[in-house]
Amino acid sequence: MPVDAGPSATDEVRRRNTAVVMRLLRDSGALSRSDLARRSGLAKATVGTIIGQLQQVGAVSERASESTGRGRPSTPVVLAGESLVALGLEVNVDYVATTTVDLAGRELSFEERPVGGDGPQLADVLRLVRDEVARLEAGGTTLLGLTVAVPGLIDRTRGRVVEAPNLGWVDLDLAGALSAELGDRVPVAVDNDANCAARAESLHGVAAGVNDFVYLTGTVGLGAGIVSGGQIVRGSRGLAGEVGHQRVGDERHACACGRTGCWEAKVGLRALVRATGIPLEPGEDPVSYAERVVKAPDTLPAIAEIGASLARGVAQLAATLDPAMIVLGGSFVPLGEVLVPAVEEALARGFTGPGCTVALSTLGLHAASVGAAVDALDDVYAGRRTLI
Numbered sequence: 493m494p495v496d497a498g499p500s501a502t503d504e505v506r507r508r509n510t511a512v513v514m515r516l517l518r519d520s521g522a523l524s525r526s527d528l529a530r531r532s533g534l535a536k537a538t539v540g541t542i543i544g545q546l547q548q549v550g551a552v553s554e555r556a557s558e559s560t561g562r563g564r565p566s567t568p569v570v571l572a573g574e575s576l577v578a579l580g581l582e583v584n585v586d587y588v589a590t591t592t593v594d595l596a597g598r599e600l601s602f603e604e605r606p607v608g609g610d611g612p613q614l615a616d617v618l619r620l621v622r623d624e625v626a627r628l629e630a631g632g633t634t635l636l637g638l639t640v641a642v643p644g645l646i647d648r649t650r651g652r653v654v655e656a657p658n659l660g661w662v663d664l665d666l667a668g669a670l671s672a673e674l675g676d677r678v679p680v681a682v683d684n685d686a687n688c689a690a691r692a693e694s695l696h697g698v699a700a701g702v703n704d705f706v707y708l709t710g711t712v713g714l715g716a717g718i719v720s721g722g723q724i725v726r727g728s729r730g731l732a733g734e735v736g737h738q739r740v741g742d743e744r745h746a747c748a749c750g751r752t753g754c755w756e757a758k759v760g761l762r763a764l765v766r767a768t769g770i771p772l773e774p775g776e777d778p779v780s781y782a783e784r785v786v787k788a789p790d791t792l793p794a795i796a797e798i799g800a801s802l803a804r805g806v807a808q809l810a811a812t813l814d815p816a817m818i819v820l821g822g823s824f825v826p827l828g829e830v831l832v833p834a835v836e837e838a839l840a841r842g843f844t845g846p847g848c849t850v851a852l853s854t855l856g857l858h859a860a861s862v863g864a865a866v867d868a869l870d871d872v873y874a875g876r877r878t879l880i
């Protein structure tokens with residue numbers, strides 16, 4: 493039976509073509525209309541129409557013309573989009589962080605707020621998001637999407653936190669609560685914090701250009717963002733990367749998940765507090781705490797103990813996944829002088845031998861929220877959402 497696919501088919505084609513043009517601009521920086529037509533395979537007239545419409549909504553702008561030496565000068569087009577932003581939010585045990593990025597994924601703003609004694613509550617998160625969205629909209633900015641990074645098991649398809657033991661969150665419809673708060677105008681997603689951080693590292697951090705690497709979060713919990721062939725490895729249910737709960741720790745140490753012997757309980761922030769005897773100060777984030785520990789007297793043996801346990805677990809990950817790089821994030825970064833050589837030595841002694849670089853994150857506590865904000869742009873670049 494014939495199907496009248498007229499207008500919807502046209503919309504679909506336009507959305508797809510727009511996404512092709514936008515991806516080319518994102519990945520190449522500045523391109524003339526002719527370059528865009530050549531690289532996309534679209535007709536010049538089609539490219540011209542798309543660019544014109546993107547200009548009208550403030551998504552692209554023209555740079556001063558460059559002479560090509562022959563014929564008419566070409567006018568490069570670049571992504572503009574400082575008025576079109578995405579918001580990334582990281583919820584963690586002792587802090588929440590927000591990052592806004594522009595249409596090209598460049599960081600525009602970052603804010604970190606300490607969280608009080610009982611850890612972050614849903615009401616706090618909703619209030620923070622409401623304030624942030626109001627601030628952006630008051631400045632005339634259009635929010636394209638929001639992704640929240642959470643340390644725990646995430647059902648990304650349904651936007652639910654399955655379990656985040658360190659937050660005390662179980663089976664929470666986080667995307668639903670945020671959508672109820674913001675209405676339909678802002679698409680909302682939820683993802684694991686390590687996956688988001690790995691995404692940021694591969695775009696803006698030490699793992700830029702590295703196709704196979706593992707990012708290890710260094711917060712109260714310990715999670716891995718596993719990147720293989722340039723893609724985040726999510727597993728059959730989206731739960732891959734929960735390395736902190738591998739039983740490679742010490743059976744005497746209880747984990748927040750209710751089990752004993754988890755790696756996280758041996759190398760996470762609580763293990764560092766236990767090993768050094770230096771209490772966390774109210775409102776202190778994991779990086780600031782680790783910086784204080786490094787400067788404190790006689791903490792080297794405690795850090796070395798963490799390093800030995802970290803190295804054992806990383807060697808197992810390397811033997812399983814064969815990454816080109818291990819990126820240590822968060823509180824591991826200030827401890828790097830001790831941790832990196834320990835991990836390097838364990839890798840070199842391992843069955844798969846040396847050849848895997850050990851690097852410290854350069855994004856600090858920004859990593860997860862930056863990655864979350866970039867994630868919130870995906871619908872636009874995949875053509876699932878159009879700006880025109």
Ligand SMILES: [Zn+2]
Nearest residue numbers: 737747749754
């Ligand atoms: Zn555990």
